[in-house]
Amino acid sequence: MTLAMPAPVPTLQAKDFRSDLKPIWCPGCGDFGVVQAVYRALAAVGRPPHEIAFISGIGCSSRIPGYTTAYGFNSVHGRALPIAQGIKIAHPELLVLVAGGDGDGFSIGGGHVAHAVRRNIDLTYIVMDNQIYGLTKGQLSPTSPRGLKTVTSMYGSLEEPLNPLMYVLSYGAPFVAQGTPADLPGLTAMLEEAIRYPGFSFVNIQSPCVTYGEESGQIKAQKEKMKALADMKHDPTDRIKALSLAQDYGRELYTGVFFRDPNPPPTYDALVKARQAELSANALPRQNILDLFLQK
């Protein structure tokens, strides 16, 4: 008797996640590198495109789901996180990615970030942080540096930029990293790790806007400036050290994992399942509930 060999499991490649849609980003936009890193990370993770939901807001960066073969929703400005959380709660078996710009995530959508973090729903939030509103032609964003002259800041920005790393770390996110398309292998590796992390993971990507962004934020300048946290012997299990390094956002370009909770806290989904099991174990038989109701 000959035993039938099990069919080989097809391995996925980066090209399996690339859709037929041609990106309309400006030539040289950092988001080209980000989408390449996403393809490679997803191939390494190995979940097929039909098991992935990729949700974004509105902005140049938010076009990214359309350039992948995953199920995608280029949704409403600032509302990617609530939509993604709803999808993950309704379909916990899906791998859920969320993406958008710094404006989408930390300006109009800023209020949602804290709640997504504290719920610890298992999704990966990718912010393409170019310190500008790209799609609407170069207005100030919440991460724009002080002094930046734009169409909405003729005197130069008078406001202190928001610090996305400190924001997310201080709300208790269990996984926080920062990357750049100037280091594609490093970015790919951290995206893979973020996707695999069981809980809310945040990756801030310094993705340059070549059309409205500053010279100091472009790939060439980033290559000279970036410092890998691993080379600095940073201990990513220490949130306080991560916060301390995160204070340098805007001055230094640290890349890698700032914080990875070595004991991942329970996800929202795990808590729901545990509570449901507890309730069904303690449920009164139907007859008893009726008796109680009728005060027998």
Ligand SMILES: Cc1ncc(C[n+]2csc(CCOP(=O)(O)OP(=O)(O)O)c2C)c(N)n1
């Ligand atoms: C409710 C709402 N308000 C404002 C806009 C206009 N708008 C579209 S994209 C955007 C900001 C884009 O910047 P960002 O989110 O940082 O993404 P980028 O284009 O830089 O990738 C704004 C203000 C909108 N589409 N919807």
Ligand code: SF4
């Ligand atoms: S405007 Fe900036 S962010 Fe938008 S596609 Fe062009 S380079 Fe990229």
